[in-house]
Amino acid sequence: MKRIIVFIVMILMSQIVVSQIVINEIDCDTPGVDSMEFVELKSDTSNFPLDGYVLVFFNGSTNTTTGQGRSYLALDLDGYVTDINGLLLIGSNSVSPLPQYLIPENTIQNGADAVAIYQADDLDFETPTLAYVDETLINVLLYQTNDSDGSELVTIFSDFDSGIQIINEGAAQNTNSIQRNNDGTYFTGTPTPRQLNDGSGVVLNGIAITINQNQYNEGEIFDITFTTEQNVSSTLNFDIVLDFGTFNTSDFTGNTSLTIPSGQNTTSTTITLVDDVFDEGDEVLKISYVSLPSEYLILNSNLQIRVVDNDFTMASFGTPLNPTFGTVTSSQPSGYYNSLDGLSGSTLKQALQDIIANPAVVRAQTYADIIDILKEADQNPANSNQVWLVYLEEGRAKLDFQTTSDNTGKWNREHTFPRSLAGYNDIDNDNIADGKDIFWTTKADSLRHGNSDGHALRAADGPENSIRSNQHYGQYTGPSGNAGSFYGDVARSVLYMEIRYNGLQIVNGFPSIMGQMGDLTTLLNWHRNDPPDDFEMNRNNVVYTWQFNRNPFIDQPDLVEYIWGNMVGEVWNQSLSVKEDNDLKVQIYPNPSHSDVFIKGLKNEALIEVFSMDGKKIKSINNFENNSIKLNLTTGMYFLKIESENKSTIKKIVII
Template sequence: MNLLKKLCLVVGLVFAFAKAESQVVINEFDANTPSTDTAEFIELKSDAPFFSLHGYVLVLFNGSSSFTTGMGRSYYALDLDSYTTDSNGLFVIGGSDVSPVADVLLLNNTIQNGTDAIALYLGNDTDWPEFTFASPSNLVQSVIYGTQANSIQNLINLLGQQPVYNEAINGNNDTESFQLKMDGTFEVKAPTPHALNDASFPSYIGLSFTTSKLELTEPDSFDVIFTLSQAPTAAFTLGFSFHNFGFNTADYTGATTFTIPAGQNSTTLSYTIVDDALDEGDESLLIDLDNNLPVGFKRLKDREELFVIDNDFQVAGYGTPLAPTYGNVSSSAPANYYNIINQLASPQLELAITTLIAEENIVRIHTYSDVTDILKEADVSPLNSNKVWLMYTEQERRVINFQTSSSSIGKWNREHIWSRSRGRFTDIEYDGLSDGMSIWTETNADSLRHGQSDAHHLRATDGPENSSRGNSDYPEYNGPISSQGSWHGDVARALFYMDLRYNNLTLVNGNPANSTIGQLGDLATLIQWHRNDPPDDFEMNRNNVVYNWQINRNPFIDLPDLVEFIYGNQVGQIFTLSEETEVLSQIVCTPNPTNNELRLAHIISPVALFIYDAYGRMVLTQELNQDTTIYHDLKSGIYLVHFKKGNQTRVEKLLVR
């Protein structure tokens, strides 16, 4: 049972009828089901089969003590105008795991566990804006359930007197439902959605299906087996679809209609995934049954999810953190980006860095859902573009195996390196929405809650290992036993960034209590981790990716020597950008866009020039010793210009017309 929902053991029920004999009643409901309430449902029953529910509205009321959202205010309303009951006079509204499948699908965990109320009214959903108080006007029937005396009384005052029933009378409140009896009272029994409460056997023929495989790799074949709970007297035919975003009929071979002959219970269809040459990424394939079943048939489930592994992945030109490479990925920091910190010493140096990486009206923060998309790119495995690299466990995991439910086994999720509870990071508006790079929230050094979705300290991690770390300090947490520590420097530099990015966050020596807010340790360990595990190409690539989204960089990746001037053995000394950085920052490349010439100015020291096309192929190289004009015959397109001096590289985009 979802702990975020209010637990309840006793259910109170109240009936108020708008007319002497109601044509529609609340026949059964189950608000309290195992785990995240994916099997919760409400069942309505009409006196006659195939009865139109036009003119009815189902309303759910919050009985909590909240003065703004509870005390009998509505939190959900469903207009029933377009719906009709089935051959048994039944109609079910429920979660994704209700079986047979609900007629109207609710988002999982919609029906609150109590103390709350379910009510059926005459009217429309527009009569019940969110947070409207319950009323006896036009009320057909209401059910109040819960244990909190004050909350029950609030709902009674609004909806009328009622007897009280104990939902846990059999000790199985998670696995039983309330069912209406002929005498108008309710009893607690095993749930029977889509079946009459007093029926010994299901009053329908159930349709289900299974697949021979749940994970496929191009060009695998697989079977789908369709099964009825009893043999039909006439041939049963139904359509279905394979779909999900880009997956379509070009990606498989096989029929999308099946027939089970009269007198038989099942049939099997075979399919093959097309092995194309496109890198479409791994895909989640959904099998969806059509909803136009004949009378007397019900879908026991309506969909199945399969994973299709694309064998056309890309391999990056740099190594994993376990097999690191250096110098293959250059910083994408703009020219002069770090000039603000040049020739400064602590504490002015720290203030300048904070100004740079938290600059208001420049730096952006995105939603927590956007972070998932950022990590798919920033933490992509160099060995396979369809996988992410998991930090602590130092392994790959498929991008499509992102954790979306309470189960984390075999899944990856988002790890806050500065733990959320110890930073007191909170959600921002629309955090549940992935709205892309072009929509962002403004931020500054005082916007501490934005640490919730700052991708510079969020990493793809194994779900269970994320839980193992919890909110511990480092090295109080030092990874799983098998860890080789390839992530040590990454963690250190992420925390150095957070220390200066947000006011009220401080790195300290030692290991403060895990409940300490605003402090994290151990600083001495982090400094050593940074020295032993310098920034590699993997880390530089993710710095570039995050910069594209947030318009700020982690300076300790681009300029690792900064650590010594702020935390290490050169504190108090003046930090000077390297000669190479100075030389590269002054170069001016014009015009851009260009036609057939490129003018390079302010070259004060020898520099190597490399130009790469969009496919990463070097198309031009030249040593530059002075201001120069280069005449070229490059084709129209986008190019990357690399200026390289020593270990430093500056990269610019060049548009050729």
């Protein structure tokens, strides 16, 4: 009999413990970029430990793989404790008051979805796990945002003994939250994070951090102010830290131990940023509390301030807007293109693919690795702390990489051959940046690796990238007033993709067939009129260190004509019959040309001598304006010997 009584008592105690935690409030959709979403849990007693509990979010969409009641997020609550009012707030750093449990912005999905508390482990709900009802289910809430789906969730949770409720938060971008009444029902109203929904409970004294601006240069001085909502009843002593990433205590001076005297509500500290001589790159300091007494409510924390490094370096070559030529030398191995000599047509094209898609040599990196590749390959020659934006034609801080749905002022990865046109997307482990030495073996048929090919991805302004979307080149010509400094770059990028991957093709017009992209005529003109410069050669060299292949149309731009242009069917040879002297760094465009050509890179007067293919000098030109030359030649191939500043070079040109 005694054992039976003890057993009954244990069951009752278990039921009491199980009933102590519920979903008190959820805000699944907020105006803007959904940065203010949160979930609030409530325990029947204050300071309740949540060890052994997991909060699981389920997708109610009709997607047969990720939806129909499958989990998309599971939060382990081990180590967390509710506050004096029995509340635990879960949300991003943008939520105020600051949640005790921080998650990234825009993590919580809109309805029709569900959120549930289980006595289980987060590993029990590795995504996507189908929702279920058993004795470990403690509480569940089904919520909507004017949605019509979610029927599978209703079916799954209909067996829950405590019953289910389906609450509509409102239309998209609403300002409501779903809140629990004391009787267990729910209502919608103005969000009340870290407050009891009926207005009762202990009122905590909130403390807020204030800064005047979010960016300073090395050597500048700024104040951080801390203010409580009410005067403190006893002296408040607290510490802060400014460390974050590479920014540490060696990068600033100033007091980080602060006091608000009894009866007052504010204090401040003055921080001086150390102006060192090291090029560390722009850094970020983050203002955070070390600890605060439990009677204080943190209204905001983890405030970030950009520290701009004034020790940035400049490259020896120019930006695409102010290009230089010949300063950067190709790092191609000796004889890299030798196998192409003497070939033409489809044989030449295949031989080129055999080089740049050789599975015994070429490596494929992840889509996450591309971020690091672009920070190096697309580094702004005028400022080593920035990337160069391909369409906007300007630099942007490397730190401003887009990490949320908000792309304003951010840069991201632009596929020159759009995903939706090519048919590739993220693959397993594509979100892991594992560095140069971890890679996939890849070949010409590995189209999936086109998603993360550094030769076909560029740093781009977020909004401009969205505007370009999946338009063909020719449909898209860049933002209004652009200088076209990227035309040749993107042309050579997508032409490379056709050779590198089977299943891709550059065609005339604006096709709607998967794997095809246009417009070939436009891209050929862009290639001819914007020849490869030092910026493009440098990025070719950088990508080569990761992928062990090169874009041949940067190293050997004339190859374009032999595959798509005016020399199709002609035999390709690298060596010219007239020896080249590359001391004079210039570029000629358009090439092929109908008559007139322009020379990039000339700074002083020059003598131009025109030779036929057999080496016979046809004419000399020494008087021309604006670097424009009228050749007046018949159709064919010629060599131009250009002499200036006691230097010379020989360039091949095609007249059509």
